[in-house]
Amino acid sequence: MRFEQFLIRNAAAYGTKTALVTDRTRLSYDELDDLSSRLAAALAASGVNANDRVLVFMDNCWEAAVAIFAILKAGATFSPVNASTKADKLAYIITDCEAAAILTQAKLMPIVAEARALSSAKPLFVASTATPGGRTPEGAASFEACLEAEPVLVLHGGIDVDLAMLIYTSGSTGRPKGVMMTHRNIDAASHSITTYLRNTPDDVILNVLPLAFDYGLYQLLMAIRLGATLVLEKSFAFPQAIFERIRAEGVTGFPLVPTMAAMILQMRDLEPGFLASLRYISNTAAALPPAHIARLRELFPSARLYSMYGLTECKRCTYLPPEELDRRPGSVGIAIPNTEAFVVDDDGKRVPPGVPGELVIRGPHVMQGYWRNEAATERMLRPGPNPWEKVLYTGDLFRTDAEGFLYFVGRKDDIIKTRGEKVAPKEVETVLHAHPGIAEAVVIGIPDPVLGAAIGALVVLSDPTVTEKDIIRHCARHLEDFMVPKVVEFRAELPKTDTGKVSRRLAAETLEAAE
Incomplete structure (x- = not known):
């Protein structure tokens, strides 16, 4: 079905029901x-x-x-x-x-x-x-x-x-x-996501993410598909105002990204359950550190928290059922409904549990390709298990546990080679985020004539008394020696993309500029 038909159908079914709320229009x-x-x-x-x-x-x-x-x-x-x-x-x-x-x-x-x-x-x-x-x-x-x-x-x-x-x-x-x-791709993706989020026409979904960002865009598409209500805000620059809007509109669904979670967790006057209407919170764009997941669950005890992974080329790949959070806080879960996700080696062969490899996605939501860019399309869409299909090679490294749950390791091109060892920046970032005095952190490789690359960390503090030595000691307690940052620099904020995602590339550029 063409996607505009959902609006036409729901206008006939719901008529005067509120579809969209903005700061000046309903x-x-x-x-x-x-x-x-x-x-x-x-x-x-x-x-x-x-x-x-x-x-x-x-x-x-x-x-x-x-x-x-x-x-x-x-x-x-x-x-x-x-x-x-x-x-x-x-x-x-x-x-x-x-x-x-x-x-x-x-x-x-x-x-x-x-x-x-x-x-x-x-x-x-x-x-x-x-x-x-x-x-x-x-x-x-x-x-x-x-x-x-x-x-x-x-x-x-x-x-x-x-x-x-x-x-x-x-x-x-x-x-x-x-x-x-x-239209078929969008139909498949929105149906799968609304299925595992358990969305209904009674949901009121808040969106502060840009509609030009597919995570934000799909909040509109999913709401209209269902006959739900979307509350559309321009940004999350003023969290308290957003919280007031959540209360006033009875918002049930709150999609966020890690930078928003970090802002919320830095606020000191929030009581657990202060947004009682929330039924679920979702996260994608980048993985939430386990420490942030734990603190969000304390703040929102009645909301189901969905940790997810996706990319523009297929919208969404995986989600972690909320009931698995305690057992697998570092996992991004299993394939979304009507999708297959598996991990392969450099030859395209599936690898056993625990072995890192590239994540591959099969499903009706996989893109058709890149507009007039055959070379880039061929790198991402390759022959699948069946002769009639192409599957999506994500460029991201994952591993699975014994039960098939997926864990993000890092971008293939983000891996840092230091002292002959391979380091996934996310593994170091997870340890950094577990420090109570750190609000945000990003890890990059710094060219080094001896090491090949040194591990560098850019950090935003929530506790200004924390020192570089404190952070290095914290990392040394939880990481192998070659993974411990050799350089720690403090920032008032980390560089981000237009969608609010911390940019590793821009972080590296700011470090080079500082030198």
């Missing part, structure tokens, strides 16, 4: 359906055709949600772009996917104008929200006027194997790549 299912149909008609009238790519260059706002479903209703492919994206990167995306249109906000129009001047893909239809004074920025059609179009049915003839989404990776190395996801 939209019912009827309203979200009607507005997206009007915008779809306007897009079609402006020349957007089936399978065209349309960029949604907006922050977390109700207009972005309307835009996504309007693009799908028009038979086109939506591509969410983070509102913090600069003009040169936006120009690259416009050119790469030959965007037919951009839906944006007035405050972002200067970046759009600069990107269009740099891009070779022209012409483009651009619709922008109006300025506070009610004016549409020069060079753009009025987004508000588009919403006044007659909500006519767009006959695009599309089916569920058409591309629904083109989502660009963060591009930490080289140019970003466009991950191709069909």
Whole structure:
């Protein structure tokens, strides 16, 4: 089924029920359906055709949600772009996917104008929200006027194997790549995730993560699929305000990332159970340290905590059933429903429990490939166990225990070779996070003429009295000698990607700059 059909079906089923809550707007299912149909008609009238790519260059706002479903209703492919994206990167995306249109906000129009001047893909239809004074920025059609179009049915003839989404990776190395996801891919992923999270139409899901980040985007997609309510916030910059919103809206689901968990755990005035409505908390983007998991469970005793692992190329791979947290706090669990996850060696052969290898994913949610990038596609999608399929080689190192539960070891290209030994940064980071005076930490390799690479740690303290010697002694008690950091540097904050994930590459660059 094409994904826009979930909105159409739930508008008929739930009508006036609240679908979306933002800081200034509440939209019912009827309203979200009607507005997206009007915008779809306007897009079609402006020349957007089936399978065209349309960029949604907006922050977390109700207009972005309307835009996504309007693009799908028009038979086109939506591509969410983070509102913090600069003009040169936006120009690259416009050119790469030959965007037919951009839906944006007035405050972002200067970046759009600069990107269009740099891009070779022209012409483009651009619709922008109006300025506070009610004016549409020069060079753009009025987004508000588009919403006044007659909500006519767009006959695009599309089916569920058409591309629904083109989502660009963060591009930490080289140019970003466009991950191709069909309606069928999104349907499979959202169904699997909502199954193990036990979501129902009664859920109220909070999302503070960017809609351009697939973890944030799927909160919208899953809510609309179910007929649930999504509370959309722009960020987690002011946690107390978010907590008030959780209480006011009766939020039941709270997706977070490790940096958010670290912020929560640094707050001193929180009492266990202070957010009583929460039914579950989920985490992905990077693994939560076991020490943080334990403290979150103390703060939220009635909420089920889901530790998960995924990547843009298939959305989600694994989850740890909450009842397994006590036995396997360091595990990211088992394959999500209707998925197979297994670990292989360099020859593609499955390895026994305890032996590290690359994680491979089979499932209907695996991407179709990278947009017009066959070489990169072939590295990630390779022949599977059956002659008719391709499977996803994640590039991540894992091991399994005797019962098949998976443990993240590290990125293949993150492994540090020191004194002839291989060190997974995550193993050292887990020990660092267990220190009560450390809020966040990232481990990198530092070139060393004798060792090959020395282990370096960048640390954010929650206790300013902790010293470098304290940290090294702590690590020496829990790690083999060659894994103990030789360099510890303190930071007020760690460098992060647009999605709030600590960036190992940027951390290494800041250390080099400091030298």
